Every structure is written in C-alpha cells, then in structure tokens.
Amino acid sequence: MIVLQGFPPNRTTTNPYLVMLAETLRAQPDVEVQNFTWKTALTGTFDVYHVHWPENLGSGSSPLKSLARQLLTLAFLARLKAKRIPIVRTVHNLERPSGLGRLQHRILDTFENQTAVRIRLNRHTPCPPGSAVRLIPHGHYIDWFSRFPAPQTVPGRIAFTGLVRRYKGVESLITAFRALRGPGLSLHVAGNPSSESISGEIRRLCGDDQRIHLSLAFQSEEDFAREIREAQLVVLPYKLMHNSGGTLAALSLQRPVLIPDNEINRELAREVGPGWVHLFSGELTAEDLQRAVDAVEQNPPAQAPDLSSRGWEHTGRAHVRAYEQALHRIGASIPGVSA
Incomplete structure (x- = not known):
C-alpha cells in the first residue's frame, strides 16, 4: 500500500506530529509512505491520499501563487476522482480558517465530498452524519x-x-x-x-x-x-x-x-x-x-x-486500518495486505 501524505519532505519547521506519523507508518509492514510534491500528486503512483489541513494546498506567498496552487489543487482532486484514489482526512480543527476566497471554499467543499474516511483525534470532533469515522488519539512526544x-x-x-x-x-x-x-x-x-x-x-x-x-x-x-x-x-x-x-x-x-x-x-x-x-x-x-x-x-x-x-505503535496500526477502510469503501483491493 502506497500512501501519499499531504505534507512535503521534512523541514526544520515541519510539525513533529507529522514527522512521527510518517516514521511510524514507514515501520508498518507492506506500507510505503510518500511525501507530498506536486509532481507526485499529479503524476505519481499511490493508493491513498492522507490530508491534514487541506486549506494549505491552496495557499501561496502571493495572490498569483495562491491562485496557481488552487488550480493545481483542483487538477489534483480531479485526478484522485478519476483514478478512484480515496482521501483520508485527519480533522484537526472545528472550523475553516477565516479569510478564504470563493475558490478556496469550493476546493474545501470538494475535499469534503471526496473524503472516504475521517480520522478524529478526540471523540468530540463533529463529522458529517453517515460518514466513516475513526478515532485515533493524538500520539505523545515522549x-x-x-x-x-x-x-x-x-x-x-x-x-x-x-x-x-x-x-x-x-x-x-x-x-x-x-x-x-x-x-x-x-x-x-x-x-x-x-x-x-x-x-x-x-x-x-x-x-x-x-x-x-x-x-x-x-x-x-x-x-x-x-x-x-x-x-x-x-x-x-x-x-x-x-x-x-x-x-x-x-x-x-x-x-x-x-x-x-x-x-x-x-x-x-x-x-x-x-x-x-x-x-x-x-x-x-x-x-x-x-x-x-x-x-x-x-x-x-x-x-x-x-x-x-497514545503510543505511536498503536497509532501507526490504527492509521493503516483507516487506509484499508478507505480502499474498501471505494471497492478497491488492498495492495500488499493479506485479507
């Protein structure tokens, strides 16, 4: 199973939660983790896309760069839909950021509609009625x-x-x-x-x-x-x-x-x-x-x-089960994972 994570290769400013998640997933049998690049997103091969803060994809350092990234995001979402690649989303926040434009809201609406499985970090995070939800508590930093x-x-x-x-x-x-x-x-x-x-x-x-x-x-x-x-x-x-x-x-x-x-x-x-x-x-x-x-x-x-x-060994296994559920919901086989 190849999982495209929604964050780029590690930087000094990368959230440690994301770094630890990628590391623990790479330690799971039959799982390959790829970090997000636009080339991989638009041309690469992967089975599941896991996003944390989808609003970040459409954000750039200038209005022109933001627009370019928003158009790339729409193309990426269209590719996911055409190739029947499920989205797994970790729901970190209760509300969308303020100040988003109409196109950004359209992108987030599309993410919502195409999400196969939602991961919440605590049981009080609201999710759409009837959606597939997994509870995976935030791992520790020990x-x-x-x-x-x-x-x-x-x-x-x-x-x-x-x-x-x-x-x-x-x-x-x-x-x-x-x-x-x-x-x-x-x-x-x-x-x-x-x-x-x-x-x-x-x-x-x-x-x-x-x-x-x-x-x-x-x-x-x-x-x-x-x-x-x-x-x-x-x-x-x-x-x-x-x-x-x-x-x-x-x-x-x-x-x-x-x-x-x-x-x-x-x-x-x-x-x-x-x-x-x-x-x-x-x-x-x-x-x-x-x-x-x-x-x-x-x-x-x-x-x-x-x-x-909140140990990461449990967290990694729980994420793999979420990815398997997402593949099952779209009727896809689970690569590298025995039944």
Missing part, C-alpha cells in the same frame, strides 16, 4: 523530545511556548500574570508571532515588568523543549482549544499544564492522572494562575502522566 537534555525546573516559572496567534490568548496570560504579586514568580513567552501587530501588543502589555522574558521568534525543537522543562507550570490560555499538540508536548515533558475547561480537557485530566491538568473557565485571571501555581507547588503529581494510550 520519544521525540528524549534526545534533548533535561534542565532543572526553575521554581515559580510560568511558560507559554508555541506559535503566538491571536486565538491563543497570550495577551490575557500577560495581563493576568502582571496582577500577581507572589515572590519568585516569572513568566517566559517563547514563540514566533503570526503578525507584527500581535508582537507589538505583547511587548506593550509587558511594559517594564522585569519578571517577564520574551523570545518572540522561531524556536528550535531543543529550545521549545528547554522552555517547557524549565517551567514549573505551562499555561496555554487558548480562547478555543479542541486539539492541542502543545498540551501533549508539555505532558510528554512531564510538566503540568493550565488549559481551558472543556469536556475534552476534563477527559484528558482523567486520562493522565491527578495533578497534571489544571483548568480555568472564561478569561484567564490572576486568581486562576495563582491557584494553579499553588497546586503545583503544594501538591505536585505523584507519578508521570499516563500517556500509554
């Missing part, structure tokens, strides 16, 4: 980060790491932290802002508070891991959190998290065990931060978080 040194935790340090985007609520974290007056507290914000306006607003909110350290730039994997490991508490104050690789990264590095209170995160708290997941409701406040800091200091977790159900 092995991924094990190659980096483990620094000592800095008492009182709170951290946010990852891409700095408007919906992630970094502004509310800074505002809440500045209202804290406890001794020995510090805040590290590390990650690349999505715009100059967000960067400027964050710097303005920090003011002259010497307890706050900003590193508003791309973080290497080692830098990312170090920021998390040095923190006593990782705070991800997203305005909407559905699937969070950042939360799993922090837990994989054995650092407690403070994240929004919703059904998904309450289930995660039960899954990993007491003391690891702390929750807040509504807008993050200084009281939420203080409560979580006190809990981590006074009642730290007694054992490592339980991420046993």
Whole structure:
C-alpha cells in the first residue's frame, strides 16, 4: 500500500506530529509512505491520499501563487476522482480558517465530498452524519523530545511556548500574570508571532515588568523543549482549544499544564492522572494562575502522566486500518495486505 501524505519532505519547521506519523507508518509492514510534491500528486503512483489541513494546498506567498496552487489543487482532486484514489482526512480543527476566497471554499467543499474516511483525534470532533469515522488519539512526544537534555525546573516559572496567534490568548496570560504579586514568580513567552501587530501588543502589555522574558521568534525543537522543562507550570490560555499538540508536548515533558475547561480537557485530566491538568473557565485571571501555581507547588503529581494510550505503535496500526477502510469503501483491493 502506497500512501501519499499531504505534507512535503521534512523541514526544520515541519510539525513533529507529522514527522512521527510518517516514521511510524514507514515501520508498518507492506506500507510505503510518500511525501507530498506536486509532481507526485499529479503524476505519481499511490493508493491513498492522507490530508491534514487541506486549506494549505491552496495557499501561496502571493495572490498569483495562491491562485496557481488552487488550480493545481483542483487538477489534483480531479485526478484522485478519476483514478478512484480515496482521501483520508485527519480533522484537526472545528472550523475553516477565516479569510478564504470563493475558490478556496469550493476546493474545501470538494475535499469534503471526496473524503472516504475521517480520522478524529478526540471523540468530540463533529463529522458529517453517515460518514466513516475513526478515532485515533493524538500520539505523545515522549520519544521525540528524549534526545534533548533535561534542565532543572526553575521554581515559580510560568511558560507559554508555541506559535503566538491571536486565538491563543497570550495577551490575557500577560495581563493576568502582571496582577500577581507572589515572590519568585516569572513568566517566559517563547514563540514566533503570526503578525507584527500581535508582537507589538505583547511587548506593550509587558511594559517594564522585569519578571517577564520574551523570545518572540522561531524556536528550535531543543529550545521549545528547554522552555517547557524549565517551567514549573505551562499555561496555554487558548480562547478555543479542541486539539492541542502543545498540551501533549508539555505532558510528554512531564510538566503540568493550565488549559481551558472543556469536556475534552476534563477527559484528558482523567486520562493522565491527578495533578497534571489544571483548568480555568472564561478569561484567564490572576486568581486562576495563582491557584494553579499553588497546586503545583503544594501538591505536585505523584507519578508521570499516563500517556500509554497514545503510543505511536498503536497509532501507526490504527492509521493503516483507516487506509484499508478507505480502499474498501471505494471497492478497491488492498495492495500488499493479506485479507
């Protein structure tokens, strides 16, 4: 079975989740993984196409390049339909990105119509009625980060790491932290802002508070891991959190998290065990931060978080079954896989 993954060959900025998925699939018997290139998509040989963020295919660095890629995407979708190659899609987000044009929406509609199997990372992700759905939880990052040194935790340090985007609520974290007056507290914000306006607003909110350290730039994997490991508490104050690789990264590095209170995160708290997941409701406040800091200091977790159900060996096998189901739904044989 040849699977075309919807992301290009690895770069330094490639999401580790995608890298680990490709690696674990390559370790499966009778499975060959190809990374996405336009040449492979339009002329190559493969049995299944697996896409994660289909909107990325139609996005370019200029309006002209975006249009060219959107036309290529339509040609690719037409080829998939003509050759009866099924699409398997991992549904990461609840909604489409804002600001898409009419042609981009048409492309995403076509993806929806041609998708044979949807993979959701938690059971609360909505999917169209009657669609074929597989639940495959997001894998952990334990092995991924094990190659980096483990620094000592800095008492009182709170951290946010990852891409700095408007919906992630970094502004509310800074505002809440500045209202804290406890001794020995510090805040590290590390990650690349999505715009100059967000960067400027964050710097303005920090003011002259010497307890706050900003590193508003791309973080290497080692830098990312170090920021998390040095923190006593990782705070991800997203305005909407559905699937969070950042939360799993922090837990994989054995650092407690403070994240929004919703059904998904309450289930995660039960899954990993007491003391690891702390929750807040509504807008993050200084009281939420203080409560979580006190809990981590006074009642730290007694054992490592339980991420046993998120091992990549299981994840790889589950993806292969999803690909087999997609081939079965279009009536195709399953190459290299015995019945």
